Amino acid sequence: QVQLVQSGAEVKKPGSSVKVSCKASGGTFSSYTISWVRQAPGQGLEWMGRIIPILGIANYAQKFQGRVTITADKSTSTAYMELSSLRSEDTAVYYCARDSPQGAFDIWGQGTMVTVSS
Amino acid sequence: SYVLTQPPSVSVAPGQTARITCGGNNIGSKSVHWYQQKPGQAPVLVVYDDSDRPSGIPERFSGSNSGNTATLTISRVEAGDEADYYCQVWDSSSDRVFGGGTKLTVL
Numbered sequence: 001q002v003q004l005v006q007s008g009a010e011v012k013k014p015g016s017s018v019k020v021s022c023k024a025s026g027g028t029f030s031s032y033t034i035s036w037v038r039q040a041p042g043q044g045l046e047w048m049g050r051i052i053p054i055l056g057i058a059n060y061a062q063k064f065q066g067r068v069t070i071t072a073d074k075s076t077s078t079a080y081m082e083l084s085s086l087r088s089e090d091t092a093v094y095y096c097a098r099d100s101p102q103g104a105f106d107i108w109g110q111g112t113m114v115t116v117s118s
Numbered sequence: 119s120y121v122l123t124q125p126p127s128v129s130v131a132p133g134q135t136a137r138i139t140c141g142g143n144n145i146g147s148k149s150v151h152w153y154q155q156k157p158g159q160a161p162v163l164v165v166y167d168d169s170d171r172p173s174g175i176p177e178r179f180s181g182s183n184s185g186n187t188a189t190l191t192i193s194r195v196e197a198g199d200e201a202d203y204y205c206q207v208w209d210s211s212s213d214r215v216f217g218g219g220t221k222l223t224v225l
Contacts, residue, residue, distance in 0.1 A: 035214065045153075045161065045204055047214035061213060062119075095160055102167050103208045104151035108160040 002027040004034075004096050004109035011115045017084040020112045022096030029077035030054040033099035036070060036081045039111075040092040050099060051079060086116045120209035122217035129223040136192040138220045140205030143186060148207045150188040152181060155219075156201045164203075165190060192222070200224045 007021040022034060035050035049060035053072035060068055069082045079096055094112045097105035123141040130136040140150060150168050153161035163172050165181040168188065178193045192199055205217040 044219040045216040103149060104163055104166040106163050111160050
């Protein structure tokens with residue numbers, strides 16, 4: 001059974017960067033596509049981008065282009081999401097999720113709370 | 119960009135049927151996925167490809183999709199079904215898109 005375990009909560013200053021990890025266990029990591037989705041307090045879900053680890057290719061939502069970098073380390077079955085130039089509006093829970101072959105997110109990490117505050 | 123529109127809230131009495139809609143331009147031509155999210159928890163996939171259920175999801179959860187509206191139907195609603203529900207599609211211009219979410223209240 002595939003599980004995604006994310007790194008712990010972060011508190012960051014405006015203008016800084018944050019890097020969140022998502023470690024997969026079970027299954028074959030390289031065959032997945034891993035997406036990142038965020039949820040601001042009291043708000044809905046927002047897709048940020050994804051990576052295909054076996055190819056090392058990442059795609060990003062237009063809103064986050066230039067500010068987000070998604071990478072993967074096949075040797076440790078871990079995906080990373082780095083968001084730069086943080087502002088208060090980036091305060092949110094960040095989730096990693098596996099893209100199923102049908103294009104749905106069938107397995108989710110537990111979420112990582114990122115707080116941006118001066 | 120592609121937009122999915124959901125009602126902010128739906129209320130239903132226990133044992134009744136809840137229907138949550140997801141509107142989008144020609145959404146019937148796309149595969150729609152539905153997620154359930156309870157407070158403080160990660161979302162859970164409850165319906166994929168319009169009407170299929172992942173293993174472990176009760177048969178009470180079903181979906182349909184036609185024209186400009188997709189619908190998640192929850193039959194014989196239970197108190198434990200109270201949650202936020204989100205629809206999601208893939209669009210060629212916007213990639214993954216989520217609806218704004220619907221809060222289901224069990225009266």
